[in-house]
Amino acid sequence: MKSKAAVLHEMGLPRPYSQSKPLKIEQVVLEPPGENEVLVKIKAAGLCHSDLSVIDGNRPRPLPMVLGHEAAGEVVLLGKGVDRLRLGDHVVFAFLPSCGYCSYCKKGKAALCENGAKSNSEGDLMGGYKRIKKDGQFYNHHLGVSGFSEYAVASIHSLVKIDKNIPFSVAALFGCAVMTGVGAIVNTAEVKLGDSVLVVGLGGVGLAAIIGAKSAGAKKIIGADINPAKRAMALKMGADEVIDSSLPDALVNLKSKTGGGVDIAMEFAGVIPALEFAFQAIKRGGTTVTAALPHPDARLNISPVDLVGNEKSLKGSYLGSCVPDRDIPNYLALYLAGRLPVEQLISDTITLDDINLGFENLASGKAIRQIVVF
Numbered sequence: 001m002k003s004k005a006a007v008l009h010e011m012g013l014p015r016p017y018s019q020s021k022p023l024k025i026e027q028v029v030l031e032p033p034g035e036n037e038v039l040v041k042i043k044a045a046g047l048c049h050s051d052l053s054v055i056d057g058n059r060p061r062p063l064p065m066v067l068g069h070e071a072a073g074e075v076v077l078l079g080k081g082v083d084r085l086r087l088g089d090h091v092v093f094a095f096l097p098s099c100g101y102c103s104y105c106k107k108g109k110a111a112l113c114e115n116g117a118k119s120n121s122e123g124d125l126m127g128g129y130k131r132i133k134k135d136g137q138f139y140n141h142h143l144g145v146s147g148f149s150e151y152a153v154a155s156i157h158s159l160v161k162i163d164k165n166i167p168f169s170v171a172a173l174f175g176c177a178v179m180t181g182v183g184a185i186v187n188t189a190e191v192k193l194g195d196s197v198l199v200v201g202l203g204g205v206g207l208a209a210i211i212g213a214k215s216a217g218a219k220k221i222i223g224a225d226i227n228p229a230k231r232a233m234a235l236k237m238g239a240d241e242v243i244d245s246s247l248p249d250a251l252v253n254l255k256s257k258t259g260g261g262v263d264i265a266m267e268f269a270g271v272i273p274a275l276e277f278a279f280q281a282i283k284r285g286g287t288t289v290t291a292a293l294p295h296p297d298a299r300l301n302i303s304p305v306d307l308v309g310n311e312k313s314l315k316g317s318y319l320g321s322c323v324p325d326r327d328i329p330n331y332l333a334l335y336l337a338g339r340l341p342v343e344q345l346i347s348d349t350i351t352l353d354d355i356n357l358g359f360e361n362l363a364s365g366k367a368i369r370q371i372v373v374f
């Protein structure tokens with residue numbers, strides 16, 4: 001069947017993206033879903049910084065590729081052998097499929113699924129297939145999702161069934177921003193009641209982490225960003241105070257205000273000074289978690305003596321260390337109960353045709369989460 005989709009053919013085109021138009025809106029052809037695959041009518045898809053990292057070349061992926069890795073929709077066709085989803089089910093995509101049987105999946109570490117990582121890096125669906133074509137050429141899938149498209153063929157291992165009462169535009173957020181931000185807080189950092197939490201980098205994921213820290217019972221939440229508009233958003237979403245971590249006295253001030261540092265520092269900015277600041281901002285015995293993805297060549301400068309002598313921890317978090325099937329329904333239940341008000345992350349809804357302008361607004365820091373609605 002035919003589907004209108006946003007396709008990336010070349011990385012690293014110059015900004016503004018509203019002029020260079022890195023994403024081409026094209027009619028692609030989707031092959032029917034194969035075994036353990038379904039066809040999803042996409043209802044909503046979010047614009048995330050990780051899409052931007054593919055567009056600007058910081059996170060190289062095989063091209064051409066239909067981008068978009070944060071989406072929600074409705075199941076409209078079942079492939080062979082699909083028993084856990086039915087026609088009409090509402091689903092959220094997880095941007096890393098988990099096979100359920102590799103050594104990591106068996107240990108409850110779905111974020112490290114070997115088979116999921118392999119298919120994502122090759123631009124395949126789990127199982128090794130590509131289902132998007134144009135003029136006889138296969139296009140690549142983005143992280144098993146490719147949500148910037150009217151329809152998507154997906155592996156059932158990429159999908160989580162959700163409650164039909166949840167608006168699709170909000171549901172989409174749970175596939176990346178919420179899973180990554182809230183998951184990093186509760187699964188990776190294991191924030192406890194009464195902890196002080198610093199969040200550096202206040203984009204969609206960082207703001208989701210602030211909402212998650214509040215929900216997890218953090219005593220003091222400090223947001224840090226160089227952009228004053230984002231700091232203002234953090235205050236609205238539950239931060240107790242905000243700082244500009246690029247100022248020369250920011251670290252000294254933070255340490256004096258927090259009795260030597262915070263218990264937990266989260267870094268989502270994707271630049272090395274932000275991660276170094278987050279590491280220096282924790283107190284003795286504290287934990288720094290990073291979920292950002294700077295360029296693969298970036299290197300960190302930290303003091304091993306500080307790490308050892310002060311028993312500090314530095315942890316990476318992918319997919320919020322989540323098991324999507326377990327965690328997305330839990331986070332959605334909290335949202336429905338009003339305890340995870342992540343709908344505030346949506347700054348705009350846009351059409352697929354406006355997607356290049358949307359990415360320009362994301363790159364310039366004007367937007368938090370823009371959702372393409374279909």
Ligand SMILES: [Zn+2]
Nearest residue numbers: 048049050176
């Ligand atoms: Zn994302």
Ligand SMILES: [Zn+2]
Nearest residue numbers: 099102105113
């Ligand atoms: Zn696995």
